[in-house]
Amino acid sequence: MPVITNIEDLRVLAKKRVPRMFYDYADSGSWTESTYRANESDFQKIKLRQRVAVNMENRSTATTMIGQPVAMPVAIAPTGLTGMQHADGEILGARAAKKFGIPFTLSTMSICSLEDVAAGTDRHPFWFQLYVMKDRAFIESLIDRAKAANCSALVLTLDLQILGQRHKDLKNGLSAPPKPTLATILNLMTKPRWGLGMLGTKRHGFGNIVGHVKGVENMGSLSEWTAKQFDPALNWGDVEWIKKRWGGKLILKGIQDVEDAKLAVNSGADALVVSNHGGRQLDGAMSSISCLPEIVAAVGKQIEVHMDGGIRSGQDALKAIALGAKGTYIGRAFLYGLGAMGEEGVTKALEIIHKELDLTMAFCGRTDIKAVDSSIFVPGTY
Ligand SMILES: Cc1cc2nc3c(=O)[nH]c(=O)nc-3n(C[C@H](O)[C@H](O)[C@H](O)COP(=O)(O)O)c2cc1C
DSSP states (O other): OHHHHHHHHHHHHHHHHHHHHHHHHHSSSSSOOHHHHHHHHHHHOBBBBOOOSSOOOOOOEEEEEEEEESSSSSEEEOTTTGGGGTTHHHHHHHHHHHHHOOBBBBBBTSSSHHHHHHHHHHTOOEEEEEOSOHHHHHHHHHHHHHHHHTTTTEEOOOOOOSSOOOOOHHHHOOOSSSSOOOHHHHHTTTTTHHHHHTTTTTSSSTTTTTTTTTTOHHHHEEEEEEEEHBOTTOHHHHHHHHHHHSSSSSEEEEEEEHHHHHHHTTTTOOOOOOOOOTTSTTTTSOOOHHHHHHHHHHHHSSSSEEEEEOOOHHHHHHHHHHHHEEEEEEEEEHHHHHHHHHHHHHHHHHHHHOOOOOHHHHTTTBBBBBOOOOGOOTOOOO
């Protein structure tokens, strides 16, 4: 077993252990992947100021996101098909997040259902991410199920009215469960741990959907249904309707533009997430971290601003916080931990990020995450 000291180690191990179609699904962006790459590389351009002889005892990374206490301002992002990276992946991720004291967000397109995650975490509150589908009765039932599952925030994703294209997914014939082609079977034979895990669970399809929508009993009819169901007509009127129907904390995810950020404020949401869906939707868009300062300047006093995209270390998370984000999310860093080592791997990913965040804060001469601002940066580098 290799010694795991950073997120890259988890990525390498996940690549070995997770079937190719699901590893590729995580480790890819749309079209040329330029935005996917920029999300990571733009963090490197921001340089930190080292401070010395500052008392660095008694440090704290604890703060709040939408008023909820968090051990560090890093939540787990919603990711579809997580239960295909590792058997029962969403339950394991939610358990690791609960133990660490950070929010876990369940995707609409998860393998484990809302009810599975609630049962698997003794009804500890988690967040639910909603995609708006044309079938409004189904949306209403999902919102009701999220309330019944004790979800403490609804994360409404606005940047997937239509699907960005990822070449690898098309070439790999991505599906859940995988279709038994010769290439897939040969690849699965090299992933015995993954296979054993899958034999031990009954959760192999989209748990929030199969059995809850009339006519969707199996994968064939499901893929047809989802292709038709994502609603290209989604608009701010729908946001208002969903806000009313949900009635709890609402986070709007997928904001990149200042004009949209202002509309998000008008909608009365509790937070917005500066996000380009991890470079999986509009390739050629700016990196998330470079969009953040302008959005914070425009609306940061009126709404809580969160961000995700490209966070692979605690340093990255700290940079986003110093630029004004009140919270961050990790997508791939979480998935790599999960694919590499299940729940233990997610915990490892969170520990790595926490340690890097805490030590970087100390090197910059700060002891409280709540007091970190852009004065930790070298002027002209951010
Ligand atoms: C494999 C994968 C699946 C995703 N599925 C969803 C999803 O179902 N809903 C959603 O709102 N965002 C989804 N996202 C986007 C993430 O929530 C998040 O915005 C992104 O992963 C952040 O970038 P990072 O992976 O670089 O941390 C997905 C991302 C990945 C990598």
